[in-house]
Every structure is written in structure tokens, then in C-alpha cells.
Amino acid sequence: MSELEGMTAKQKLAYYQEKMYQDALDGKAKGELVCWSSSIAPCEFCEVMGIHMIYPENHAAAVGAKHGALAMIELAERRGYSLDICSYARINLAYMDLLVEEAKTGVTPKELEECPGPRIPLPDVIITCNNICNTLLKWYENLAVELNIPYIIIDVPYVHHWPIPEYTKEYIADQFEYAIKQLEDLCGKPFDRQKFIEVQEQCQRSVNAWDRAMGMACTVPSPLNGFDMFNFMALIVCARAKYAAEDTFNTLADELEAKAARGEDAFKGGEKFRIAWEGIACWPYLSHTYKSLKSLGCNMVGSTYPGAWSIHYTVGNMKEMGAGYCKMYSNTCLDHKVDVISDVLTSTSSTGITYHLNRSCKLMSFLNVETAEIVKERTGVPYVSFDGDQTDPRNFSPAQFDTRVQALAEIMEQNKK
Amino acid sequence: MSKVETILANMKAVAANPKQAIADAQAKTGKAAVGVLPVYAPEEIVYAAGALPVGCWGKATKNISKARTYLPAFACSIMQSIMEMELEGVYDDLKAVLVSSPCDTLKCMGQKWKGKCPVIQFVHPQNRNLESANVFLVEEYKLVRKALEEALGVTITDEAINKAIDVYNENRQAVRKFLEVAADYPQVIDPVARHAIMKARFFMDKADHTAAIKELTAELEAMPKEAWKGKKVILTGITAEPDEFLEILKEFDIAVVADDLAQESRQVRVDVPEGDEPLMRLAKQWQNMYGCSLATDRDKDRIPMICDMVEKYGADAVIYCQMKFCDPEEFDYPLLYSKMEEKEIRNLMIEIDQQASSFEQIRTRIQSFVEMF
Ligand code: SF4
Ligand code: SF4
Numbered sequence: 001m002s003e004l005e006g007m008t009a010k011q012k013l014a015y016y017q018e019k020m021y022q023d024a025l026d027g028k029a030k031g032e033l034v035c036w037s038s039s040i041a042p043c044e045f046c047e048v049m050g051i052h053m054i055y056p057e058n059h060a061a062a063v064g065a066k067h068g069a070l071a072m073i074e075l076a077e078r079r080g081y082s083l084d085i086c087s088y089a090r091i092n093l094a095y096m097d098l099l100v101e102e103a104k105t106g107v108t109p110k111e112l113e114e115c116p117g118p119r120i121p122l123p124d125v126i127i128t129c130n131n132i133c134n135t136l137l138k139w140y141e142n143l144a145v146e147l148n149i150p151y152i153i154i155d156v157p158y159v160h161h162w163p164i165p166e167y168t169k170e171y172i173a174d175q176f177e178y179a180i181k182q183l184e185d186l187c188g189k190p191f192d193r194q195k196f197i198e199v200q201e202q203c204q205r206s207v208n209a210w211d212r213a214m215g216m217a218c219t220v221p222s223p224l225n226g227f228d229m230f231n232f233m234a235l236i237v238c239a240r241a242k243y244a245a246e247d248t249f250n251t252l253a254d255e256l257e258a259k260a261a262r263g264e265d266a267f268k269g270g271e272k273f274r275i276a277w278e279g280i281a282c283w284p285y286l287s288h289t290y291k292s293l294k295s296l297g298c299n300m301v302g303s304t305y306p307g308a309w310s311i312h313y314t315v316g317n318m319k320e321m322g323a324g325y326c327k328m329y330s331n332t333c334l335d336h337k338v339d340v341i342s343d344v345l346t347s348t349s350s351t352g353i354t355y356h357l358n359r360s361c362k363l364m365s366f367l368n369v370e371t372a373e374i375v376k377e378r379t380g381v382p383y384v385s386f387d388g389d390q391t392d393p394r395n396f397s398p399a400q401f402d403t404r405v406q407a408l409a410e411i412m413e414q415n416k417k
Numbered sequence: 418m419s420k421v422e423t424i425l426a427n428m429k430a431v432a433a434n435p436k437q438a439i440a441d442a443q444a445k446t447g448k449a450a451v452g453v454l455p456v457y458a459p460e461e462i463v464y465a466a467g468a469l470p471v472g473c474w475g476k477a478t479k480n481i482s483k484a485r486t487y488l489p490a491f492a493c494s495i496m497q498s499i500m501e502m503e504l505e506g507v508y509d510d511l512k513a514v515l516v517s518s519p520c521d522t523l524k525c526m527g528q529k530w531k532g533k534c535p536v537i538q539f540v541h542p543q544n545r546n547l548e549s550a551n552v553f554l555v556e557e558y559k560l561v562r563k564a565l566e567e568a569l570g571v572t573i574t575d576e577a578i579n580k581a582i583d584v585y586n587e588n589r590q591a592v593r594k595f596l597e598v599a600a601d602y603p604q605v606i607d608p609v610a611r612h613a614i615m616k617a618r619f620f621m622d623k624a625d626h627t628a629a630i631k632e633l634t635a636e637l638e639a640m641p642k643e644a645w646k647g648k649k650v651i652l653t654g655i656t657a658e659p660d661e662f663l664e665i666l667k668e669f670d671i672a673v674v675a676d677d678l679a680q681e682s683r684q685v686r687v688d689v690p691e692g693d694e695p696l697m698r699l700a701k702q703w704q705n706m707y708g709c710s711l712a713t714d715r716d717k718d719r720i721p722m723i724c725d726m727v728e729k730y731g732a733d734a735v736i737y738c739q740m741k742f743c744d745p746e747e748f749d750y751p752l753l754y755s756k757m758e759e760k761e762i763r764n765l766m767i768e769i770d771q772q773a774s775s776f777e778q779i780r781t782r783i784q785s786f787v788e789m790f
Contacts, residue, residue: 082739082744084491133521134521141715145752151715153544154544158518160539161538171544171549171553178544362491362521363521366525370487
């Protein structure tokens with residue numbers, strides 16, 4: 001691990017991410033198994049089995065951030081996928097088609113060659129968990145049918161009334177056992193329960209380090225800006241079960257603590273307002289949205305992202321682990337969603353919030369009006385809403401975004417007085 | 418008027434004016450009405466409570482105005498209408514409303530009900546092959562039962578639910594039989610009439626619907642079969658409304674010989690199995706459901722199911738009725754399309770929009786589609 005010595009958190013992030021993609025490609029070439037997984041599905045089981053993990057949402061976000069989304073989206077549309085479908089799904093399903101074509105013909109299609117995102121191998125198994133949305137169930141169902149491979153579903157039923165009922169936890173725990181059985185059948189070897197304990201322990205250490213680093217956004221002024229958080233998120237998604245995540249986030253937390261101790265903030269003293277961002281980033285416009293906010297002195301410190309991967313449970317307790325994967329605010333009722341967002345605003349001392357009305361994401365859009373109103377009533381924090389899409393570049397208007405956040409900055413300025 | 422004509426006229430009247438139909442049913446039975454949003458719900462529990470379950474599947478609503486505040490334009494067309502009607506107070510006479518959560522849109526709809534009556538939201542499990550999924554669903558149905566008891570001020574016994582299951586199973590069987598028979602009488606049961614019969618189910622006491630359907634089926638069976646010179650199609654999707662669309666099919670001599678619409682055949686596809694514990698019986702019905710975009714299926718059996726239907730009914734084509742902005746259906750389409758192309762099954766996708774103001778484009782597309790045959 002000597003090559004990691006002295007690396008900054010950012011360097012570690014890049015190093016580990018690249019390594020995971022490369023390991024998966026090399027592994028696939030050697031006949032090892034690869035799994036595609038939704039971003040908050042339990043990673044513990046595949047890790048125990050030594051399966052390489054690829055996260056299509058991460059991958060699609062990377063393709064989007066590197067401006068490769070449109071080419072994939074057009075392919076998906078040609079295949080018959082409506083432009084109303086989540087753009088992550090469209091990118092991934094098109095990418096899968098290209099990989100299949102390559103595997104069949106031995107020729108790399110032009111679009112695949114030119115795709116700016118990292119190369120990923122085809123999966124041998126897929127796992128999804130609908131704690132983010134039910135769109136994932138349909139998306140992965142299509143992958144399973146097209147590729148004719150085992151499909152592991154962790155169904156965490158929508159919590160229409162908080163808290164999570166015991167019977168829901170029992171149902172999820174039983175599905176964990178079924179997932180283990182599916183993996184045993186696929187791998188032709190028994191599931192190592194001792195290793196499972198170790199992997200769960202690693203996940204808890206990674207999540208603690210993640211909490212520690214993300215918690216620094218609560219410091220006023222904040223040494224962390226939320227756009228870095230968007231970037232670091234990739235690793236809590238793909239490396240929760242590995243030392244890589246623990247290592248990187250502890251390094252990040254050390255750096256941020258040192259920065260805070262020196263009294264520095266993320267904008268070199270320019271943090272004028274602290275705001276929260278509700279929803280997914282607009283990856284193709286990451287730089288635009290960042291600069292637009294920065295020019296107004298708005299540091300985005302509040303987000304529901306940190307909480308989404310803050311999955312704590314007692315190691316060895318399947319029901320608790322089930323609850324951990326069920327509690328995401330996206331999977332819970334309006335009341336709980338409001339609680340979560342209000343807590344984010346309070347804990348990060350945010351005085352404004354932007355709601356991303358995401359054309360791709362019905363679940364993270366259709367309760368925005370109600371959420372925004374109740375949160376405002378409860379916390380007094382003003383909000384604005386803008387239209388966007390996490391990866392389809394056609395659904396975002398830079399001018400509208402700028403106008404909306406300017407309006408927010410004006411209200412925050414007034415509220416200061 | 419012949420008996421057949423009378424029954425059809427009644428069904429059409431019910432389907433065209435649900436408000437009146439519900440009022441009539443209530444006047445006759447003294448029952449309170451409980452709303453049931455798409456797509457599936459344990460209506461038998463409502464029926465067992467002595468109430469009239471009423472389907473709420475939106476309606477042709479050209480102007481969405483009030484709902485705009487609460488639902489972005491990219492929510493499905495049917496929920497746009499429902500939201501508009503919630504805000505207009507259309508559902509305020511209901512004693513309660515049941516909302517399932519099989520798609521992201523419905524999860525949200527259950528949380529943002531704007532009507533006056535209580536909303537009872539519940540979830541179907543999606544890892545459907547597991548016994549633990551049934552156990553989970555029984556617990557959800559217990560909550561539904563309890564909430565209905567509170568809303569209606571009654572006690573719902575197991576015995577009453579078992580009896581309601583019998584009524585519903587009988588209705589499902591009668592409707593399935595009718596659909597089989599109707600396929601042989603396209604001259605009598607045209608697309609508009611067929612839909613009216615299926616839609617009337619949502620506003621009539623199921624026992625009354627069963628009686629009418631059985632009579633209609635018997636009358637049909639007594640009639641001579643005539644050769645059909647037009648085309649035969651299968652409809653698949655969420656709904657095939659409004660009637661203007663079906664009128665176009667009729668105009669071009671296209672008969673609907675079978676369907677896989679959520680509003681129609683999917684409602685009667687699977688009976689509630691035998692058993693002692695009624696809520697477990699209802700849970701197992703969901704486990705046994707197949708061929709639906711909202712019931713997760715690792716093999717997507719909807720695809721071979723539709724291909725088989727084409728063969729069984731000698732259909733000339735499949736029309737994919739794509740509800741505008743319905744993503745579960747949008748995901749199934751490309752795979753089904755590829756399979757149909759591979760099998761050389763003619764197919765056409767039509768966008769279903771309750772907010773449509775003109776049907777000219779659909780008419781042109783249907784016309785050129787028929788000409789291609
Ligand atoms: S963007 Fe929304 S719809 Fe797409 S996968 Fe994420 S949560 Fe689901
Ligand atoms: S998205 Fe589709 S399944 Fe969901 S409510 Fe709308 S029409 Fe129904």
C-alpha cells in the first residue's frame with residue numbers, strides 16, 4: 001500500500017475508483033464473476049463471495065459528467081426506450097447493448113470506443129434494491145431478461161407510515177437469506193458466515209469514516225463544499241465493503257479538520273451563504289452549477305446524500321441490517337422525508353435550499369411541492385426550485401438555474417438583515 | 418331492443434356516467450362508497466365491510482389546471498386527471514380511498530391525497546416468489562382492514578371476507594368466460610362495448626355485474642357466429658381510453674379479440690386461491706399474478722404471454738397502449754417490441770392520453786397501419 005502513502009483524499013478517490021474498474025475488467029477476463037448493483041443495494045453478500053462490483057448509476061453519472069450521455073441516450077431511444085425514462089437507466093441499457101454487441105461480434109462498436117466514461121465489463125449477476133425507487137426494479141428486470149442472468153432483488157417495501165414496521169424488517173431479512181442462496185448456487189460454494197461478519201464490520205467502519213468526513217459540512221464556515229461531496233459519494237457507493245472507503249474518508253476528514261482548525265473554508269473565506277441542495281446533482285452541468293453558486297458566495301453544505309449511505313446496524317443482526325437499507329428518505333413517507341430534510345437544514349445551518357425537479361426521477365420530484373412547503377413552514381428556510389435532470393443534458397437550463405439561485409440569494413440576504 | 422342490446426345499453430350508461438351509477442347502486446343497497454385507485458387492491462375487504470368499492474381511473478380531462486400546482490407535467494396522464502378531480506372535490510363523497518404503491522408515481526400519490534376522505538396506502542411486495550412476501554402482505558392487508566373498519570365504523574370478519582372472495586372469484590370467472598365468447602362475436606361486441614362492460618365493473622356491485630355478464634354471455638352463445646371480415650387485434654397497456662380511440666378502431670373494422678390492459682383483463686386474470694385465512698388467500702393472489710408490468714417478474718413472462726395470445730386468438734396485430742408518462746410500461750415496450758419484430762407480429766404503439774384534445778393523429782396512424790396489412 002506504499003503507493004498510497006502521502007496521497008490526498010482526492011488522489012485516493014481517483015486511485016481506488018480506477019482500481020475497482022480495472023480489477024473488475026481484469027477479473028472478468030480471468031473468468032471471475034461481476035455483479036452490477038444499484039447504488040444503495042447491500043454490497044455485503046457479493047463482497048463475501050469475492051464478486052467484482054460495478055454500479056451503473058455511478059457509471060452513468062461519470063459518463064454524464066464527461067459529456068458522453070447524449071450518444072448513449074440516443075441509442076436507447078432508437079431501441080425504443082422513451083425519453084421519459086430515468087436517464088441513468090437509458091444510458092446503462094444502451095451501454096449494455098453495446099457490450100453485448102462487442103461480445104457477439106468481437107468488434108468494439110464506435111459508440112463504445114468513443115464513450116468517455118470508464119470501461120465496464122458485462123455482469124454475470126445483478127442485484128437491485130428499491131430503497132431509492134421502483135424504477136430500479138424495471139431497469140434491472142430488463143437487464144436480467146436481456147442478459148439471461150440471475151437477478152437478486154432486495155425489495156424494501158415503501159414505508160408509507162414511519163417507523164419501519166417489524167414485519168417489513170422480517171421480510172427483508174428473509175430476502176437476505178434468499179439472496180445468499182442465489183449466490184451460493186451461482187458461485188457453487190457455501191457462503192462464509194465468518195467472512196460475512198468481517199465484511200459487515202468493514203462496512204460499519206467505512207460508514208463511520210463517511211459520517212466523520214461529511215459531518216465536517218456542519219462546521220461554520222465549512223471546509224467542505226457539497227460538490228466535493230457529490231464526487232466523494234462515488235466511493236461510499238462502490239467501496240463501502242472495502243478498506244478503500246474507510247481509508248479515503250478518514251484522510252478526507254483529517255484534511256477537513258486541519259483546514260477548519262486553520263479557520264479556512266471551502267471558498268477561501270468567501271462563504272457568504274450556506275445552502276442545501278435537495279436531489280441528485282446535474283452531472284453534465286456540475287461545473288456550471290458549482291460556479292453559479294460560488295459566484296453568489298453560496299456554499300452547498302446540506303444534502304440528503306450523506307444520510308443515504310449512513311447505514312448503521314449491529315453486525316450479525318439481519319433485521320437491523322434490513323432496516324438500515326430500508327430507511328432512506330426516498331423510501332419513506334412525506335412526514336419522515338420532511339424530518340430528514342429539516343434536520344439537514346438545521347445541522348448544517350443552511351439558510352436556503354434548492355429543490356431539483358428532476359425530469360428523470362419521478363420519486364424525487366413528485367413530493368417536492370409538499371415537502372418544500374412543510375419544510376419552510378417548520379424551519380423558516382426559504383426555497384427555490386429548478387428544472388433539471390441528473391444526466392440528460394437536454395433537460396437543464398443554465399439561465400433558469402442562475403435566475404432561481406440568484407433569487408434565493410436575495411431572499412437569504414434579506415433574511416440576514 | 419333485444420336482451421343483448423338492453424344489457425349493452427345499461428353497461429354503456431354505467432361506464433359513461435359513474436356518478437349516477439354509484440348513486441343508483443347506493444340507493445339500492447344503502448352502501449357507502451370506497452374509492453380504489455389503480456391498479457390492484459384487495460377490494461374484497463371493502464366489499465366485506467358492506468361498502469361499494471369504486472374504481473378511480475381518471476377520466477378524459479382536457480384541461481389540467483389545479484393539479485399543475487402539485488404534479489409536474491411529466492406525471493402520467495391518468496394521475497394528472499385524478500389529481501385534478503381530487504382538487505375539484507369529485508371524490509369527497511367517498512368514505513375512504515385505497516392507494517397501492519407499485520410504481521414511483523403511486524408511492525407519491527398516496528402521500529399527497531387532496532381529497533377529504535382518509536387515504537389508505539399499502540404496498541405489494543415485489544420479491545413475489547418468497548413465502549415471506551405473502552406474510553408481509555397479510556400484515557399490510559391487516560392495516561387496510563383496520564383502517565377501513567375505522568373509516569366505516571364496522572367490524573370486518575374473516576367470514577365476510579371469504580364470502581366476498583367468492584363473489585369476486587365468480588365475477589372474475591364470469592368476465593373471463595365472457596371475454597372468450599365475445600372474441601367470436603366482434604359484430605356484436607365492438608371495441609367500445611367491450612370496454613364499457615369491463616369499465617362498468619368498477620361502478621357496480623360485483624354480484625349485479627356478474628348476473629348481467631352471465632346473461633349476456635348466454636345470449637351471445639345462442640347467436641350464430643359470423644365470419645369477421647375486419648382485422649383482429651390485442652390491446653396491451655394500462656388503459657385504452659378514452660372512447661374516441663376505441664371508436665377509431667371500430668371505424669376501421671378492427672375487433673379487440675383479447676386484451677392485456679391493467680384496467681381490463683389484468684383485473685380478472687387471477688382468482689383468489691382456496692384456503693382458510695382470507696388475508697393470506699388475498700396475498701397469494703398477488704403472488705400468482707403474472708404478465709403485468711407492475712408485478713416484478715424476473716423472466717418478464719408478459720412477453721411470451723402476449724405472443725401466445727396472438728396465436729391463440731388469431732390476432733392480426735398487437736396495439737401497445739402506452740399511457741403517457743407511465744414508466745413501468747415504457748420499460749416493457751422495447752423488449753416486447755423486439756420480440757414481436759423477431760416473430761413478425763405486426764404491432765403499433767399508440768400513446769394514451771386522458772388530456773388529448775384531438776385524435777386525428779391516432780386516426781391517421783391507425784389508418785396507415787391497417788393499410789399495411
Ligand atoms: S434517478 Fe431516480 S429514477 Fe433514476 S435510478 Fe435514481 S432514484 Fe431511480
Ligand atoms: S405510472 Fe403507470 S402504473 Fe404508475 S400510476 Fe401512472 S399509469 Fe399507473
